[in-house]
Amino acid sequence: MRTREISGFLTHLAVEDQVSVSTQNQALSALLFLYRNVLMLNLSWLNEVVRAVPSRHLPVVLTRQKVRHCWRGPMVVRAAAAFAVRHLHSG
Incomplete structure (x- = not known):
């Protein structure tokens, strides 16, 4: 090239x-x-060379109300939330 x-x-x-x-x-x-x-x-x-522009998107953060809603949801949602919490804090 x-x-x-x-x-x-x-x-x-x-x-x-x-x-x-x-x-x-x-x-x-x-x-x-x-x-x-x-x-x-x-x-x-x-x-x-024209360089790529860094993203200006902010990460999505759940409000306390939305987290409470997830914990009160169906068992599948609670299990997924518990899995996420365990793995986020295990690293």
Whole structure:
């Protein structure tokens, strides 16, 4: 691949596919490894690539009322909630 194709691919990931920052970084790291360590070529032009934008979404957090509702729900919901609590705090 030439400079234009690599730059176009990484830019396409960010702009067209709207991949996450980590996905684009993984593709970039793989290409850097290939060119630097296998092909022994320097890719100094990579600063021109359009980078993926970090997500600004906040994680969803249940309110106390919704948690109480889950605990009062059917047995399946209570079992799933108990499973989640056990595994969240076991790590």
